[in-house]
Amino acid sequence: MPVAAKPKRRPAKNPAASPKPYHHGDLRRVLIEAALQLAGEGGAEAVSVREAARRAGVSPGAPFRHFPSRDALMTAVAGEAQQRFRAEISAALAEVPDSDPLARFRALGLAYLRWAMRNPAHFEIISSGRYFVHDKAADLSRDNAELIGLVERTLADAFALGQLRSGDLKRVQIAGRALVYGFARMNIDGHFPRWGIAEDEAGATAEAILDLFIEGIARRPNG
Amino acid sequence: MPVAAKPKRRPAKNPAASPKPYHHGDLRRVLIEAALQLAGEGGAEAVSVREAARRAGVSPGAPFRHFPSRDALMTAVAGEAQQRFRAEISAALAEVPDSDPLARFRALGLAYLRWAMRNPAHFEIISSGRYFVHDKAADLSRDNAELIGLVERTLADAFALGQLRSGDLKRVQIAGRALVYGFARMNIDGHFPRWGIAEDEAGATAEAILDLFIEGIARRPNG
DNA sequence: AATCTTTGTATGCGGTGCTTACATTCACGA
DNA sequence: TCGTGAATGTAAGCACCGCATACAAAGATT
Structure with a gap:
């Protein structure tokens, strides 16, 4: 099959050549x-x-x-998605001062939920553990560990300032994670219709349950 | 391919005939x-x-x-799994008296988590919404709605008895659901190693976060 | 200019869900 | 009792998938 008028390929790598070149570019x-x-x-x-x-x-x-397997492609996709996810969280955290760790915790949870609501499929690729082997993706694991560490420090700060009721921070952290992860997955897995949560309500509901959780772990002045 | 000595098939449907019959049975x-x-x-x-x-x-x-599609098979599988799931929950609830709704709520959550920990794949088939169309599975939906109704009534009873802090029961219910669902899925999706939760610790951790949640929503006498 | 490496194509294997045409057995009614 | 139609199995084949191999083209290097 002779390609129409092989254009002799300019020496410099100029991707503007109209008949698609043999090599793709990127x-x-x-x-x-x-x-x-x-x-x-x-x-x-x-x-x-x-x-x-x-x-x-x-x-x-x-x-x-470029990718030895489908999983390898998905790993790269997950890397890209996770980068965007982290960017959104960082942006949200940048707006809350260090002086109020509990507010930072809340902002983090909110950013987490918002991104997961808006990018359910990407969130699933990152977190479901079904599309790539986490052990092989050192970057992703390290990145995730950093996020965990960030939450840990935030909670520790909050407790140090007397904002928390319980000092069992690991338990609080896992519960918090389970809460937001569960809500995000309920969205992905199509549970909301069964719970009478419309699409435009999801954001408000997310905020509501996050606040319920925070009220539960926060120190309260009176009963 | 002549089947060895076609055994003339006894008139009554006796499945003990050793060479496998053309019709499977069930x-x-x-x-x-x-x-x-x-x-x-x-x-x-x-x-x-x-x-x-x-x-x-x-x-x-x-x-x-027997099944027009793979999804139809999975729907039937989900039906069987959900039946077992509900049986475990009912058994757990039978051991807690009606007089303590909050304890019933806790028992329900615990049974939910235990079954999900022990049958992760079956739990996923029921709940992920990826293996069958929930709208088409009337039995499953009705069954699920019953479970939701049960939790609603339990929480309402608890609030009526002054066991709860907040009267926003829908919010409590969704948060509770998100919590247990998230924990169950974290197990399925392989998050526990990343959180330093060993396999034999999962049960204890499940109980711990459930109690944290319940402490958070319960009315407390002193701050 | 010649050669090596990279990156594309062509082709094919075994797996999957699903469909159609055909074979066998069962169950019911004349 | 015996046909006959319905129920339920098999055989074969489609399109799609991930993936491997052999080959071809283009860049990069010396």
Whole structure:
């Protein structure tokens, strides 16, 4: 199949050549982007190597030059998604002063929930542990450990300032994590209709349960 | 392929005939059982129609006489699993008197968590909303609605007896659900190693966070 | 300019869910 | 009692998937 008028390829790598060149340019990046898009459209399960290749305009085997397996692609996708997730959390934390750790804790939880509500499929890829092997993704694990450490310090600060009722911080942290993770997953897994929570109510409900939790762990002046 | 000595089939339906008869007997039941077993071994995703058929000693197309799709099979599997789930909860509730609704609430949460810890794959099939369409499974939905109603009444009773701090029962209920669901899913999704929770600690941790939550919503005599 | 490495294509294997056409057995009614 | 139709199995094949191998094209290096 002779390609129409092979354009002799300019020496410098100028990607403006109209008939698509043999080499893609940055296929790796494009594949990750396509996978993110696929996930956003049809859920995390809808991501397939072949379809990502199709969208990149490339043969079904090409992606395997960049990712040895589907899981490897998903790991890269998870890395990109987690980066965005962390960025949102950092932005939210930047608006709350260090002097009020409990407020920071709340802001963190809120940012977590908001991002998870808006990017359910991406959140699932990051957290479900079904799309890549966490042990192999050192960056992701380290990043996640940092987040855990941040929460730990925040809670410790809050307790030191007398904002918390109980000193069992690990228990508080795990419970808090379970709460937000559970709410995020209830959204992903389609539980909200069964609970009479409309789509536009999800944000308010998220805030409500987070506040309930915080009221539960906070020191209260009177009964 | 002449089957060895076709045994003339006794008139009455006696399944003791050793060379396997053309008709299976109760393929539907056996397929559900095989699927439950497959899920228990390799997670919910490991369930395939072909493998279930293989284990039932039947051709790959045979299951489709009983289930129009894989999802239909999974719906039946979910029905069976949910029945067992509800049985465990009912058993736990039977041991706590009606006079202490908050204790009943706790027992319910504990039974929920225990079953989810012991049957992660089955729990996932029931609750993930990825293996069957909930709208089509009227029995499951009704059953689930009953459970929600039970929790609602329990909380209302607790509030009436002055056991609760807040009267916003819907919020309490959703938060409680998110908590236990999140913890159960953290187990399924492999989050516990990252949180330093060993397998034999999961039960104790589950109890701990449930108690933290209950302490948070309970009326306390002194600050 | 020649060669090596990278990155694409072509092709094919085994797995999956699902469909259609056909075979066998059961159950019911004349 | 015996046909006949309904129920339930098999066989074969489709499209899709992840993935491996062999080959071709383009860049990079010397």
